[in-house]
Amino acid sequence: MKKIVKHDQDVIRQHNKQMILDIIKEKRPISRAEITKITKLSPTSVGRIVGELCEQGLVRETELSSGGVGRKAIMLDIDPQAVFSIGVDIGKKIVRFGVMEFSGKLLYELPVGHTAIETEADRTIDLIADTINRLVKEQGLDRSKLIGIGIGVPGVIDHERGVVQYSSTLGWRNVPLAAQIKERTGIDTVTDNDLKVKILAEYLCGSARGSKKTALIELGTGVGSSLIIDGEIFRGGSNSAGELGHTTLDPNGNLCECGKRGCLQTYIDESAILHEANRIVEIGDIGQLFEAARSDESWAKEIISRTSLYIGIAINNIVCMYNPDAVILSGNMVENYSDIVSLIEEQCAQVVWEPFRGGFKILASDLKERSIVIGAASLVLNNYVNQS
Structure with missing residues (x-):
């Protein structure tokens, strides 16, 4: 029991330390009193953590600042090139x-x-x-x-x-x-x-900034997902949480490379979409499919609509499981053919369980290939x- 308690205390301490450092980075320069007000931690806890950050050379005290009343406060800043x-x-x-x-x-x-x-x-x-x-x-x-x-x-x-x-x-x-x-x-x-x-990058400086719980779905040559909760990456028992592409959509469906039938990725990754399209019209890449849809080709619009529906179903499953406040869509399909985001939103309006509708945002990745x-x-x- 003592080991578990100590582990929990260490996790909380690390979380608070990272939170304070992120606040200093975002609002620099800032005083200890302002940090205390934002975090609602005790002045003693804030002082101790700031002291640790200063000892590591990551935070430094800078000029004095006054709000107009009382003595001036010592401001805190970072050294951008400390490490x-x-x-x-x-x-x-x-x-x-x-x-x-x-x-x-x-x-x-x-x-x-x-x-x-x-x-x-x-x-x-x-x-x-x-x-x-x-x-x-x-x-x-x-x-x-x-x-x-x-x-x-x-x-x-x-x-x-x-x-x-x-x-x-x-x-x-x-x-x-x-x-x-x-x-x-x-x-x-x-x-x-x-x-x-x-998803860590999106949380720190991308689409997920300010989010408490974010899910990310990757759409492209494969299908995957990840989840971050209060800045902590959700890993599962063997760091394998997020294998969304191998969740089963239809047990009698398409054969997947993993040996199972009906995996989600056999319906929504690029190779699956191209395979379906080439049964109707010979095309070389998914860009041609989207161009055909923009040209009002009914076969292309139908394929993209069906793909958007399957993605909407996947989002519903994630939302029902984890109740995130944001779902980020990333990967080649989204980055190169942004039209699909609005189509997925339309499908989600229909397939997401009613109590969760309007309770989360669907966002495209801000950081893309970086x-x-x-x-x-x-x-x-x-x-x-x-x-x-």
Whole structure:
């Protein structure tokens, strides 16, 4: 029982520390008294946490400020370049890199063309390590301030050990990614599922800012989801929560790559939609489908309408399970063909259970292709803040 209580206390302390730091970042400069008023924590608790942040070199006292009555208050600010982190997004055909300063601003971004599934894992790891070593040198980064590398990877990830347990996108099984990147760069490395770091980015500086509980749905070459509650990523028992694409829509339906029938992704991912379209008209990509719909082609409008209905059903299931205040739609389909968002909203007005209608927002991703790099780099910063 004592261990459980201590764990709960540690979680609360880390949450309060991150909350206070986020407030200082957003409203800087700000006084301790203002932080106390916003957080409703005791002045003693605020003072203790601010003291920890100052000791870490993340927060500093600046000028005095007066509201007009009484003595002046000491204001708190951050040093944007106190520390740096590097974010990496291993995508299907591109590996994206970003250098982030402590304020959350990306100082440098670099996309590198690479199809991981067409090569051995070691070659992809070499590419990542060599690019990072080159970035550190070319950008003149102070290694003493470079606190870590964060990597977002599609698949099932053991984030505590830094192991990619399984990724069909990359063709990897049981790859100790974090350890191998650290060995090649000398920099502490963490890795996590790409959608989990993506929703962290949206929560910190994207569509989910100000949300208490947000669900994210990825629509594109695959289908996935993630959930964040009060700034904490919901992981499930094995960090696999969010495999929305393999929820069953019809037990007698389409055969999925996983071996089951009727998985949601066999109805709404890009390959499934293209397969259905090509039974009617030969097209090469999903963009042609949307162009046909805009040209009032009835077959195309029907396919997109049906796809929107299935997505609406998926949103209803998530809303009934978790009651989020926001659902973010992201991925290639949304980023490239934004028309579908309004169609999904129309379907949700019909299929979402009545008590939840109007109780949440449907939003498109603000950060788009940069979100995983931002989220992976932010994960490093969050871990650093909470390490003491």
